[in-house]
Amino acid sequence: MxxxxxxxxxxxxxxxxxxxxxxxxxxxxxxxxxxxxxxxxxxxxxxxxxxxxxxxxxxxxxxxxxxxxxxxxxxxxxxxxxxxxxxxxxxxxxALVILVLSALYAVAAQLDWFEALFLGVKAAVLAIVAQALIRIAGRALNTGFKKALALAAFVALFLFDLPFPLIVLGAGALGMAVAATRPGWLALVPASGPGENGPRPWRASLVAVLVWGGVWALPLLVVLATLGPGHVLWDIGLFFSQLAVVTFGGAYAVLAYMAQEAVQGYGWLVPGEMADGLGLAETTPGPLIMVTQFVGYLAAFRAPEPFTPFVAGLIGAGLTTWVTFAPCFLWIFAFAPWIDRMAHATRLKGGLAALTAAVVGVIANLTVWFALHVLFAQVSQAWFGPVRLYMPEWASLDWRAAVLAAVACLLVFGARWSVVRVLGVAAIGGLVFGAIG
Known part of the structure; x- marks a missing residue:
């Protein structure tokens, strides 16, 4: 340093x-x-x-x-x-802005004008996610091995429905192994400068882990003691705590996994609502992972007992934000004293490089998932042995969403407009289509 x-x-x-x-x-x-x-x-x-x-x-x-x-x-x-x-x-x-927007969404989502507005938002989000995929792939996939990892991650998720945490951990473990024997496959560059000597801050790191681990767990313990393990708030806290441990590669990387669990696993949302949430997160300051707060609010709002829906939504949003960001402080305060040593950890860098490559496949899975659920009103699944295929009902194609998605792609890739401008134009387009029926 x-x-x-x-x-x-x-x-x-x-x-x-x-x-x-x-x-x-x-x-x-x-x-x-x-x-x-x-x-x-x-x-x-x-x-x-x-x-x-x-x-x-x-x-x-x-x-x-x-x-x-x-x-x-x-x-x-x-x-x-x-x-x-x-x-x-x-x-x-x-967090404050998306909390207000989530509360508005919860009470207005069934209104015709609101639904038309978010038709445009979802179409724009499809173009934005596709842009993120291309940008990340361009930076991350600079070797043949990394490209193979990305393809393998996509196939594992899209066709075989393997768990997202397994993909993340498996890619990291494989990268650490490859870094020790074939670092060129991951384009690793040896670190330069000091960093191996000096005192090891074990005590400071241990204290940080204990303190922030307690901070992280505190609201979960309160929910468990007062509401029990069968309440939706316990499910929210536990699920987003688990998500915080495997959230490598940013919000886009975990959205498909989060959507799958929130829609199919817990029944908190319907498919199109995850795209709505990402659209809200794209238009607010702060990390895109704040979309988790939108999910937590709606999950608690729709199963509020013993609270009112609004109070339950506030608690759900607050709990989600707490267990999403408390771990961030734990990682920094525990590992920051080791930053110089980590720069020389070849295997650790190899694990990260492989994981980043796999994230490209994860985001590709998200892109296809979003496209199917934005463009088609009905999408079913069919299993052929271990292979899962999505089967869109072609008669349910929403031509309005297709037109708006095409316009959004032209603005994103051709005119290179900003995210906020593209979202604004697409939202207005949704309102126009809604007005003319």
């Missing part, structure tokens, strides 16, 4: 990260670029090398890398309180 940090008082840090939290649109790429401009170029609180080194470290962790990068910068500048302030300010503005 260069140690190239400039002095910053705590009040200035609060102002800077509140600004970042309010303006962090555009997914992780836009958020990381915004923090670079604000903290590296303008305020010069952190050096370029340190920023990139920390970003690579955050890619090793499950969860939203931009939020974790913000937490790490706050921790490096002002210790524990700096990390808490930076991480929370990155999340809270977007």
């Amino acid at each position: 260069t140690g190239d940090f400039q002095a910053s008082d705590f009040r200035s840090l609060l102002k800077a990260f509140l600004r970042v939290g309010l303006l962090s649109f555009g997914g992780p790429a836009g958020q990381i670029a915004l923090m670079h401009r604000e903290l590296v170029e303008e305020r010069r609180w952190i050096g370029e090398e340190d920023y990139l080194h920390a970003l690579n470290f955050c890619h090793l962790l499950p969860g939203p890398e931009a939020q974790q990068l913000a937490t790490w910068i706050g921790w490096r500048l002002h210790g524990l309180r700096g990390g808490l302030a930076a991480g929370l300010l990155f999340v809270i503005p977007g």
Whole structure:
């Protein structure tokens, strides 16, 4: 590390990260670029090398890398309180906005104009996810082995319906093994500079794991003690806690798995609603993984006893946000002291590289899943031995969604419009189609 940090008082840090939290649109790429401009170029609180080194470290962790990068910068500048302030300010503005939008969605989803509006939103989301797939594939699949991993992940999910956590863990384990024998297959570059010597911060990491593990588990224990394991809030807390451990590759990577469980496993949502939730998350500041809050709100809103639907939705959203982001603070505060050593962990980097390649296949699965459920009103499944095929009912093709998706693709790939502009145009198009029947 260069140690190239400039002095910053705590009040200035609060102002800077509140600004970042309010303006962090555009997914992780836009958020990381915004923090670079604000903290590296303008305020010069952190050096370029340190920023990139920390970003690579955050890619090793499950969860939203931009939020974790913000937490790490706050921790490096002002210790524990700096990390808490930076991480929370990155999340809270977007969380409040999507909470309001989720509450509105829950009560207005059956209205004709609202349904027409989200017809356009879903069509735009299809184009946005396709764009994310192409961008990530272009960066991640730079060797033949990585391309084979991506294809294998897609086939395993789309045709064989293997569990998402198995794909993630399997790819990581395979990458660690390959890194030890064939690092060129993963395009690994040996680390340079110091990092192997010096004291090992075992005690600080252990304390962080115990403290933040307790913070993570606290609301789950309260739900278990007061409502029991049969309540929807227990299912919400447990499911999103598990998701937090395997959320590598960002929100797009886990959306198909989350949608499958929320729709088919728990019955919390219907297929098109997951695309609606992603559309809301795309238009709000903060991490895209905030779409989990939308799912948690609707799940609790629709099974509210013993609360009112609104109160249950608030609790569900709050619980989901808690168990999604508490682990992020655990990873940073436990592993940040090891950042220099991790840069030299070849096998760990190999596992991450393989996992990133597999995530491309995961996002391809999500893209096809979204396309089927946005364009067709009826999609069934047929099993041929171990192979699962989706069977759309061609008579149920929604020509309005197809037209809007085509327009959104032209705007995204041809005109290169921003996400917010594309969503706005598609939403207006949905309202127009709804008005003319």
